[in-house]
Structures are given as C-alpha cells and as structure tokens.
Amino acid sequence: MTPELLRLLRTPEGLKALAAAAEVTGGEPLAAASALRARGFGAELSAAALTQASLRARAAMKFGPDAAGMFFTRAGLEQATRAVVADRRAARLAAAGVETLADLGCGLGSDALAAARHGITVHAVDADPVTAALAAANAEAAGLAGRITVECADATSVPVERYDAVFADPARRQAGRGRVFDPKAYSPSWDFIAGLPGRTPRTVLKLAPGIDHALLPPGAEGEWVSVGGDLVEAAFWCGPLAEVPRRATLLGPDAGLTGAGDTVAGVGPVGAWIYDPDPAVVRSHLVAEFATSIGGRLADPEIAYVYTDDPVDTPFARRLGVTEMLPFSLKRLRALLRERGVGVLEIRKRGSALVPDQLRKDLRLSGPNTAGLVLTRVEGAPVALLTTSAM
Template sequence: MDNACVTPDLLTRLGTPEGVNALAVATAADHGDPLVAASAVRSRGVEAELAAAALTQVELRRRAVAKFGADAERMFFTRAGLEQATRAVVAQRRAARLAAAGVKSMADLGCGLGADAMAAARAGIFVYAVESDPTTAAVVTANVAALGLDDMIKVDCADATTVRVEEFDAVFADPARRRAGRGRVFDPRSYSPPWDFIAALPTRVPRTVLKLAPGIDHALLPPGAEGEWVSVDGDLVEAAFWCGPLASADRRATLMPGMAELTGSGLARAPVGPVGRYVYDPDPAVVRSHLVAEFATTVGGHLADPEIAYVYADTPAETPFGRRLEITDVLPFSLKRLRTLLRDRGVGRLEIRKRGSALEPDQLRRDLRLSGREAASMILTRVAGAPTVLLCHAI
C-alpha cells in the first residue's frame, strides 16, 4: 500500500472488521513468497483491492519493526513514509529532551507517519500534528487511534505555513526532502515547506527543533542554535537544530542506542602528527558534527593529515565514538606491492575502508586477486597529502 494506490477510503476499510480479517489472513499467509501469499488471501474470499492493501501492509509492518518496534504490528504505513520516518529511539530521546525543557504543547509541522508526534504524546506533550498530503494525514490519524493517543494528538491535513505556531510552547518541523519522481532534495530552498519559512520559525517560537538531512550546511544554523547529528548503530540518520532555550551546546554528536554524546564548538582543529600504532575511524555523527578534534582529545590522539578524519594514537583507549584498529603496515599505495604483501600474509578476506582516496574498494579487491584464508582490514587514505595504505588486524 503506497500513496500511488491507496486512498483514505481504502485505509478506512482496513480498519473495519472486513479489513481486520484481511490483515489477519494476509499475516497468516505471509511466508516470503508474494505470489503464494496473494493466492492464499484471494482463496479466502478477500476482495482483490483489499487483499493487495492488506498484503502490502503486512510487508511494511514487518520492515517497520526495525524503526517502531512492537508498535509496528498495529500501525499503518506508506512506503515513502516508512523510509523517511524517525526511528522510535531517536523520537523518544527528542521527546524526553523537550519534556525536560518544560514543553507541554507542540506543533508538529510535516508529521509524516507520526513517529515524533507519538513519542512526544507519550512524554506528556499535547501535539497538533499537521500533514499536507491527504493520504499521509489519514495514515497518521489511523496510527494515533491504533495506539490510543487520540486525547494527546490532534491531526489536521493542512498547509504548515498556515498554522498559528505562536499558540504552542514549541515547534517541531520536519520539512519534506523528497519529491515524487525526483528522489531526494538536497537544496534547502526546495524543501516543503520552503526554507525561508522553516528558518524563520525560531523567531516566532523560540523553542523550535528542526529535523534536517545529515548533510545540511552548518552555516544554516540559526544564531545561538545547537546543531546535533545523530547516528543509530553507526548509520548517520539525521541532523537536528535545537533553537533558543533548547540549545545547550554548539555542536553535539549523539550515538544510539547507547546514548553516547560528544559536544564541542565544531571549530577546533586536532593536532597533526605521525601515524601511530592504532587508528580510530570516528562515528559518522562525530565527523559530520565537526567534532573530530574533540574526539581525538578523548583518546589522546591526533591526525596524520589535517584534512582526513582518521585519528592516530600509540596507546589504545576504549571509546564509543569510533572504531579502533591496530596497524601492522604503513605503505605508499602500489597495487603490485600491496598484492605481494597480502599474498605473503595469506589474506583472502579483506575489509576495505577509505577516506581521502579516489580508489573504488570493489574494483581494488578484484585487482588484488586475494586467495588466502586469513582476514585483515585495510584503510585507503592520505598521510601528509600522500596516498597511503594502512594494513590492520581484522576486528
């Protein structure tokens, strides 16, 4: 079920006894083969359009567990909405931070499937959730009802720019960064609502949070705002600008699910020195928040190239903010020399990481013609501007 084929009427049917039965039949028939499942559902007398919607919902619910946990079994989804939805762990932490700041009511502009609205409601915050797409608005309305949050969330299908945001303690805005048939939108001026409206929200409601793409330009941070970059299991998932009294740092890297946080100015420069015995690959949230220098301080490390975010040290340190590898060899890049070294070491399984290198790991792996049984890790990078290979113990 996606926005191209579902209607609010069909969504309503899925909530009737007939639809509930269709979902139950589709769940029982879901064994990985969509053709077999479709045949099984139709054989139980479920009408074709409803059967297709139920089967798609079952598929999306299965995929949504990674983001929504047990709630996914009761929720409704669109494909695009699920892809863009905030992970529950991120939404819950944001809601807790808003509640701790004393927020009691919030306008959620561009609420999507409702992940942030539902987390805020569960944290005791009343949410006015606005979504401009009629189908998505119908889906989030169904989700709010399914999770029993009707008394804490009011959903409207409306243009976010028409909302009287001043009536709320806080504003949360998640502008659409995709367009039908065009994929991701990278230019903030093409966001919906437009960037001029989004950027002006903190002047209207000081306690404003903007959820944005991780690649957002730091220069777009409103004056005095905190820029936070969030990763989940090493995957960089979003940036958030915390405005007005909500800001408590210049830059913050937040790593989940362990809730490790690193803060700093985002302007510091790490010291530069030689390659050490260990190399740390910082979490992408650390890199994107420009906190590599602060991270280097936590492990007593330095850079070997001022423009490359690998941190080196001679003694190991435990850290949640990066992956540590022990270096066995440092050599200038030479395919022939590298192939000989790996053959002599019996390496047949090779993890390849890179930063500051134009080489393609998959092509390089083929060119190396690996044939041994040992495993190793390799980093393609630059040291003092020169292309360099770091061979490391496998971890």
C-alpha cells in the same frame, strides 16, 4: 494507499484481513494473495492487507512491536523518524517544559506519538491527505488520539505562535527526483523553516545529515544522530532548547560528544592504533574533540582518522590495529597481501579516490586469511595501512 482503502482496512473485515495477511506474509506473493482470497477476502482488500503486512514487518526495525498495529506507505516508512530517535527528542522537549507542540510535516506520526507518550499535547499537520489520515489512524491505534490532533493542511498556515514549541520536518523528496539535498528545494521552503525560531523560540528542525553548518541559526545547537553506527539525521535545536554549539549523539552505545566544532586537533605520526570515528562525530565537526578525549592525533589535518600509540576503548569510533604502513602502490600491496595469504579484505578509505570493489579485483586476492585495509593520506601523500579487524 487511498483514504478509502485505509477506512476499509480499519473495519472488522479489514482487521481480519490484516491478521490473515500477517500469517502468510514473507512467502511467495501470488500464493499469499491466493490464500487470502481463499478465505473470502476480495482482491482489493487482500492486496492492501498484504502490502500493510509487508510494510509492518519492515517497520519493526524502526518501531519495534508498535509496528504491528500501525499503518504505512512505502515512502512514509522510509522517511519516518526511528522510534528511539523520536523518543529521545520527545524526552528532551518534555524536560524543557514543553506542554504543547506544533508538528509541521508530521508524516506517519512517529514524532507526534513519541511526544504524546511524554505528556505533550500535539497538533500535527501534513499537506498530503493520505499521510494525514495514516497519522490519525496511528495515533488512534496507539491510544493517543486524545493527545494528538491531525490536520491535513499546509504547514505555512499553522499559527505556530500558539504553541510552546514547534517541530518541523520539511519534505526532502520530490516525485520523480528522489531525495532533495538543496535546502532551497525543501517543502515548506527553507525561508519559512528558517523563520520559525523567530516566531516560536523553542523550535526543533529535523534535517538531512549533510546539512550545511552555515545554515545553523545564530545561537542554535546542531545535533547529528546515529543509530547503531548509521547516521540518520541532523537536528537544529533553537532558542532556549540549545544547550551546546555542536553535539554528536550515538544511540546504540547511548553516548554523546559535545563541543564548539572549532577545536584544532594535534597532528603527528601514524600510531599503532587507528580510529574511524562514528559518522555523527564526523558530521558534527567534533573529530578534534574526539581526538582530545582519547589523547589521539591526526596524521593529516584534513583527514578524519585519529591515531594513538596505545589502545583506548571508546564508543565514538571503531578501533583497528595498524600492522603495516606503506606508500600506496598497487604492485607492492598486491605482493604483501599475497605473501600474507589474504583472500578477504575489508577496505575503508578517507581522502582516496580509489573504488574499493575495483581495487579488490585489481589486487587479485587469494588465500585463507582476512585483513583490513585503510586507504588514506599522511602529510598529503597516499598511503595504505594494513590493519586488524575493527573493535
């Protein structure tokens, strides 16, 4: 995508090409391109329209019906905040009285769009000219250009003190290197990002889910968010925006768990039921709080599986029934599964170095039945738990 191609796609001819591409996307690429050229569209416009149609179809999972009118790049779509996450964040900012927001590293504009829909005036910046142009086009397509200004600029040049709040989403990818996990390699730099709360107290930082808790600014809230069981981001809510020390937010079941992250869970024997906590619960260090909420316990203080003797319904974990526990032995496990006619095995693991795909091969599964297997540790020793299906 280039600014020139984007301008072409937004002309009447480009809009016709986009509509035609939407009709043929999903089919064989060469046939789709031929179909557009047969309707009189040039090769360059046809290719750009087909790319957008394909990206819009993929984006529907993140943006719903709005994706049909938005403009994307592949990298921008991968990094964009899911609409449901952005909407929740914007609602929380609006409820806190935020009226103006500086969006640093706005990408394709997902968070800016959500904030504007909640009545917040947004100044969005991105250092990449094409990305900034796409964000502006998306704001216009959504009818929100009056609330969103987009500037191609370095985030460090923005006078953030002029705004009620700051939202920063530092780039966590580098050309040729893929994802960047070390905050020192973020762009803008971590020093700049970490200094934002000192300049504008109401600051929200969108970060990778694996961010070190030690980097949480003093007094800030660390929130880990999952959507349908997929962990998608961490957010640090700073200054007056902080409500609790730690929060696990589950969108899908729409549930939240809070705590200080320093509770110690009780330890006891394996029970009749095992709970595999949502990754947001694990990453937020709220497993002990979760265990307390269901009257559960750990079988090993270092492993994030929770056990109860009676079943408890909870949105914060998948529950499985434990039907058998044995010290891990490939020979004994293979014999047990053969005896039970298990041909399909769902494997979960914590605290085990075994590779599930290789283990399936080594077990030589055969039979009509399905079972679950949990590889874990109890009192430091490796064990295998045969389980029912997850609930």
